[in-house]
Amino acid sequence: MSQLHRAQKGSRHLLMGNEAIVRGALEAGVNVAAGYPGTPSSEIIETLAELATELNLYVEWSVNEKVALEVAAAASFAGLNALAVMKQPGLNVAADFLMQLSATGTRGPMVLIAADDPGALSSVNEGESRPYAKLMEIPLLEPGDFQEAMDMTRWAFELSGAIGNVVLLRTVTRLSHASGNVVFHELPERESVAQFQYAAGGGPLLSLPVKARHEQQQEKLRQAVALFEDSPFNTYSGPDNPEALIITSSICTLYSREAVEILGLTERVGILKLGTTWPLPNKLVERHLARADKILIVEEVRPFLEDEIKALAAESAARIGIKSFYGKRQGLMSSVGEMNPDKVVQALSHVLGLPLPNTESPYEKRVTEIAIEGAPNREGTFCAGCPHRASFWSINTALSMDNRGGFVCGDIGCYSLAATPAGFTTIKTLHSMGSGTGIASGFGKLGQFGMDQPAIAVCGDSTFFHSVLPPLINAIHNQSNLILVVLDNDGTAMTGFQPHPGSPVNAMGGGVVKVDIPAICRALGAEVVLGDPFDVEGTRRTFLKMLERTGVQVLVLRQPCALSPEKKGKKAYDMAVDEQACLGASCGCNRLCTRVFSCPGLVWDEKANHSRIDEVMCTGCGVCASICPVGAIGMKEFA
Amino acid sequence: MLQKGLCVDCGACVGICPYFKSHAGKIAMLFSCNLPQGRCHAHCPKVELDLERITQATFGKPYDGSPLGHYSEIKKARAGARLQGRGRFQNGGSVTALIAFALKSETIAAAALTGSLGLTPVPVLATSEAEVIACAGTKYMAAPSVASVNDYLRSGIGNLGVVGTPCQIAAVAQARLNPLNKPGFRDVVALTIGLFCTWAVDTRSFGALVGDKTDACAVTAMDVPPPPASVMEITTTSASYAIPLDEIRKTIPGGCAICPDMTAELADVSVGAMEGEPTWNTLIIRSARGAALVEQAVRGGYLELADLPLASQENLARGAAGKKKRALLKAREDRLLNVDPASGRSAMLIDDSVVQRILAG
Amino acid sequence: MSAFALKHDPYNLIIAGVGGQGNVMTSRTIGNMLSELGLFVTIGDTFGASQRGGSVMSHLRISVTACYSPQIPKGGAHMVVSMEPSETIRVLRDYGNPAVQVITNTRPLYPIAVIAGRASYPNSAKMEKWIGEISAKTWYLNATAEAMKIGPPALGNVIMAGALAGTGELPLQRDVFASIIATRYPPEQARQNLAAYDFGARYVAAAAI
Secondary structure (H helix, E strand, O other): OOOOOOOOOOEEEEEEEEHHHEEEHHOOOOOEEEEEEOOOOOHHHHHHHHHHHOOOOOEEOOHHHHHHHHHHHHHHHHOOEEEEEEEEEHHHHHHHHHHHHHHHHHHHHHHHHEEOOOOOOOOOOOOOOOHHHHOOOOOOOOOOOHHHHHHHHHHHHHHHHHHOEEEEEEEEEHOOOEEEEEEEEOOOOOOOOOOOOOOOOOOOOOOOHHHHHHHHHHHHHHHHHHHHHHOOOOOOOOOOOEEEEEEEEEOOOHHHHHHHHHHOOOOEEEEEEEEEOOOHHHHHHHHHHHHEEEEEEEEEOOOOHHHHHHHHHHHHHHOOOOEEEEOOOOOOOOOOOOOOOHHHHHHHHHHHHOOOOOOOOOHHHHHHHHHHHHHOOOOOOOOOOOOHHHHHHHHHHHHHHOOOOOOOOOOOOOOHHOHHHHHHHOOEOOOOOHHHHHHHHHHHHHHHHOOOOOEEEEEEHHHHHHHHHHHHHHHHHHHOOOEEEEEEEOOOOOOOOOOOOOOOOOOOOOEEOOOOOOHHHHHHOEEEEEEEOOOOOHHHHHHHHHHOOOOEEEEEEOOOOOOOOOOOOOOOOEEEOOOOOOOHHOOOOOHHHHHHHHOOEEEEOOOOEEEOOOOOOOOOOOHHHOOOOOOOOOEEEEO | OOOOOOOOOOOOEEEEEEOOEOOOOEEEEOOOOOOOOHHHHHOOOOOEEEEEHHHHHHOOOOOOOOOOOOOEEEEEEEEEOOOOOOOOOOOOOOHHHHHHHHHOOOOOOOOEEEEEOOOOOEEEEEEEEEHHOOOOOOEEEEEHHHHHHHHHHHHHHOOEEEEEEEHHHHHHHHOOOOOOOOOOOOOOOOEEEEEEOOOOHHHHHHHHHHHHHOOHHHHEEEEOOOOOOOEEEEEEEEOEEEHHHHHHHHOOOHHHOOOOOOOOOOOOOEEEOOOOOOOEEEEOOOHHHHHHHHHHHHHHOEEEEEEOOOHHHHHHHHHHHHHHHHHHHHHHOOOEEEEOOOOOOOOEEOOHHHHHHHHOO | OOOOOOOOOOOOEEEEEEOOOHHHHHHHHHHHHOOOOOOOOEEEEEEOOHHHEEEEEEEEEEOOOOOOOOOOOOOOOOEEOOHHHHHHHHHHHOOOOOOHHHHHOOOOOOOOOHHHHOOOOOOHHHHHHHHHOOOEEEEEEEEHHHHHHHHOOOHHHHHHHHHHHHHHHOOHHHHHHHHHHHHHHHHHHHHHHHHHHHHOOOOOOOOHO
């Protein structure tokens, strides 16, 4: 259980960025928080949920990000302090509502936290949240270290309260999931009362009349910029008149400082670190641009900051002169992938005409040589005992046997890995949450153009609720042909077992209504079949039969995640390879078990010429026993 | 081979390893195997079928390209008094009779046959007369019947009888040679009865064709009447339908077009329809053990023999020669015959002089 | 401000391993032990997708003066503590240098490509020879096997933390470890943790003689 609410003012802690954000929200007096799980944002709602009962908060995992934003907005409308949290792709989901929300404005302070993943360390894209601030015309804040993650979250509530609109705070994986030192401030002591004042005190919340509301919204931005001009989160460090000025924000602040230190340039290069990145405080930026002629902009992914600063510099050119800009536009730095100290060192060396530091040393050469053999690539795979491996085994072999070129439209979750050999490359399309079913619904209508390939969609249980329902209804209504396989592993497994509407508990641990997936599908009019993915033969038979039928069918494959609290550390079966029975390399199976099925719990012992169970990795699910053609893998139930 | 669209769903590769499965009349490779050689290729009748080698191994004679292959006698035959009225036979019921007798006389312990599941043909391993009779009737559809031979081989019990189309009998003949020299191999095939075949159809597309006319599950019989009719007659529990052969031909697997064998030349005995006499079969006795079985079956009252008119023999030979010629021309055109190993794999290997002889015939 | 002088400032420590081995917990424990003393500590973890059997790595930046970035510059590690031999080599490829010191677990965890036969995994003798060749000082120990003598295999992480303390490279104090463990675990588990920590520390101390 988190101790974040106990520690006193002035105490110093080593906190993960997301925990620092939580402390900031607590110091701001947050009342209601809602979100949908997504790396690297999940720990914020998780931690708040742990503290909810004790601090009288309401915290929920909402069905999706749009609903999370709506739930949080309601709290704000009722005068409370509200927080919505999501990863960047979730902001796309919430965007429709956000555009209306930013037009009507808020009542109680409301902060929207979007967690970006430059470098796509745990995402299927490296999409950006920053342009949303501009699109939605709301202020954007970006913390540059762990202390700021806390301080700026707290201030974001203040800012929202001051201007009456939602404030976007953008964090990144390297801040949210890294840890650093934070010194705490005071926690507020106050009672909060919720009341939606739609008569007096602001009237109803509508974006109409549009012209008046839009003007009002832009006035709020001007108020924000005025505050930004004096914000302590915009800082300059370095000589008064540096040879070059780095302008940076977010975690790139730390990379930039380190690069300047590595190159020994603290007396020659200045750093303007911006915490309030949209709209830019133009007077402040103009003042610092005046210091140097060479401007290096350090940011991750798209040249967002670069474009804003260049526009501002063009307006100020008469006063500050013409500048040389270095960044992404002219190709010095890449618009793809995350930043690191080395990349800033290289860019800065280029700007100042310094020789590039490391030409290849003999050590580097040797270590690269050794790594080719000594560090075999470790690609991601399903865990030992993962139900998804078994599910995709059955789906893949059934589709092959069916022989009409059937394929799977994938979705977002651990099971996305089935686009790789880990899941026998069964998934052939992979886009956003719920889109697998929407795409399959479309494919299923192409019969009139001669397409006879069966279209399959897969989704997880949490994804089902998040965004699969509308496309499923679409498929049923439009009489499409598809099989939706719901890989129900009993929780939002990829992000750490957060509950969802199919769970009997909520984020705060309270009992709630469990929504039944098969019952919903039946009520919609789909044919529904239930199955156990660990029964691979049975699942394949069932699936082959379903492939012979038309219409919308749903196969729910139920088996809890191997890492789920109820399974972790407990083996269902004691597995063993019969060394006599395993024919080794001479078996016609060509090592189907280890070469194709490839569970980390089953390894190929080259010396002994047979397969072997890895005791530490094996979870005893028993699936491999049904894969071996000669029955050499045995399973014994524990007494 | 699968990629070239030559698969005839004979089942030779099914059951040997976990990679090949047959479903709804098609063989599927579940995962890529990447072994340089395997029994799947060695047994496949569409991969480097070396007719000289296999004919030598089966009969101790060369492959000479003669229309009907090697044989000792051609007769007409039908099921004997012992079986009359006990089954619904396509023609004379000679295959059912021979297998039933072979089981009864313990010449074989089991028979690999083709049964049906609705319209879908399925491999059956029969050990009783009743099971044999249940499998009577022509299927027309490509069927993975050799798969049950593979299953049987694994069981290690001896004396298996096999009934199959020319491609299936060729696959079995190859398997019997233990081409990859597997240790502990034992030839368990005690009898092969070949079925005349001009082509077969693909189950799924044929099923779709039939399904357009009637409920495929209700089909009780199929027949292709002799020319000038050019239809297939489908009989169901309630009615009968005719499907033009032109439509049927579209569902023939590509591998059939290069098949030079109409009368299952590698079998002990080959059986087919007899022109003009629908209650009789044409019977080609090829091997000594085939001849012995036929003789005993006649004596046991299971089979009835009579002389086949010379004109019928000549017609049969003409038809078989025509199929051979068409097949070789097609195989050559598609670069599947005697291909230079450096540029790819052949489906068939036939001595050039024999090829010339067939094409000149 | 801390009263401790560091051998390097920032001191760059990498804790490496395979997803699921307990890297995050180890780096957090070590980070907390140092933060308690007033040092600035930044921990950069890679987890998420790489959690599923992939390579994982935590960068610890330890400083008396400032908060450093969560990514160590290439070739900039002072110490690598690795739970898996091939991960040791992978880390050294990117962050190694002729002066780097290494503590490595010797138990291999085979990548899926090795299990599937698409890649091979060199034998222990070869791996250890290579690791020795590309580090200034190396401690090898089979922490997984030793952990299983004390309790669950995950205690291997704690043995490695103890071993790091045993090198004397960083101001890691046993009583600080004990107090952190006491708040996190019930007595029996806390005892196992201390036993594992002590084993690691003694092992390295003995190797020094």
